[in-house]
Amino acid sequence: MSKSILAVLIFSFISINKMASQNQKIFITSVKKSDNSVEYNYTKAVPGNYFIEFDLESAANVENISAFRKTYNLNLTEDSGTLFKLEPADKEKPIYCSYTYSYRKGSIKPQLDNSIVYFLPFKQNKEVRIYETFRFNVKPEIWKNYTVFSKTKDTICSMRKGLVTEIRKFAVSDKGNTIFRTEIIVDHADGTNASYSGVDENLLAVKLNDQVYPGSMLGVMDNVVDNDKNHVFKFNVYYLSDEEVDGLDGKKNKVIERSVMPIFYTAEGYQNLYSDKKYTVKYNDEVLFREMTPQEKEKYTSSNVM
Missing domain, CATH: 2.60.40 (Immunoglobulin-like)
Incomplete structure (x- = not known):
């Protein structure tokens, strides 16, 4: 050293x-x-x-x-x-x-493991259309949320092995009123975090410090709906960066978080996600067991059926 x-x-x-x-x-x-x-x-x-x-x-x-x-x-x-x-x-x-x-x-500018493949955060065989949402004056390659609209309160699942380190409420404006929604944060081994936002606080399947695996149930979508009666769920993979970057207006803009755009395994194959495109959720053993220890794998296979 x-x-x-x-x-x-x-x-x-x-x-x-x-x-x-x-x-x-x-x-x-x-x-x-x-x-x-x-x-x-x-x-x-x-x-x-x-x-x-x-x-x-x-x-x-x-x-x-x-x-x-x-x-x-x-x-x-x-x-x-x-x-x-x-x-x-x-x-x-x-x-x-x-x-x-x-x-x-969190981890500041961690060494990312870009070889890790993620599952989409829903139950297997669910078809979802993905949309992208952004932050003001931040380039899409710096930060984005993936957003899903659904007529039903779909089950939300973990995208990757990790530890539940935060379950928090946050305020949003809805039709002139202030309402509170719930977000689950999961820490990953390489220092990245996953955000699952819009989960029903009364139907959580996890608690703080729980270990989760790809496909593990976290909860279900909350009761908040948009003008078209769609439940709105957002997810994101990110890490803390705390840096100055060029904004969309050409001026320097300080960002605290920087998104990771990982590869997802789907029924259509290994995919990057693109806005306004449909994907079918699919699990496989390669992704599921990638980060598990032999003991975790044995315990999981003895108590779960894919």
Whole structure:
């Protein structure tokens, strides 16, 4: 590991130590060695992906101090481990540093696994027409939702193996009134997230921290309908990017989330999704078992029928 990378680790996880005292989600223990080096270990006592954003204000007696930047982001994906060992520039003196920090749920600019294929988020053999919706002044290749309209309250299923890390309500305007809808967030192993928006909060099939697999039932569409009496469900695969991009108006636009446009397995084959096109939901073993451990696969096959 290079010294510059080591420095990133050092100050990012020192920041976590402060956070743990506030909400006890992430814990850091430090051990000062006889040579004035410091070893840091961590325990993440909350499921899902998190990242730290912090500003290094000052540092003294840190080896290779010129390699440091002011701001760092670092993803936390493991539950525990040894983080790093900080080496002093002068072995006879202790290390000093000051910093501010914050943390957020999710992974910032993760290493995407583009080989993963997804299922459409419905029961097998369901035919759906996909539409795309966008954010104001954000290019479609940066962010989009996939939207499905249905006359019935269809069953919503997981697109990929993951962990349910958030079930939240959000307010929307409907015919001049404010109503609340429910969104399920599932974290994936590569740091991406799946959003399932428009699920009936009273008919959820999952709870926080549940492990889900491709095709696992999450719930059903909610009772909110549009002017044509269609239930409206939106889904999206994304990751946190926190970057400036060119907007549709040519000006710089800061985006927090960036969509992933994965390949989906359908009855028509392996497909990218396009707006105003019909697809038939289909499952297969290759996609279903791709991310399962042998134990998960054995348990699943013994209790489920495709």
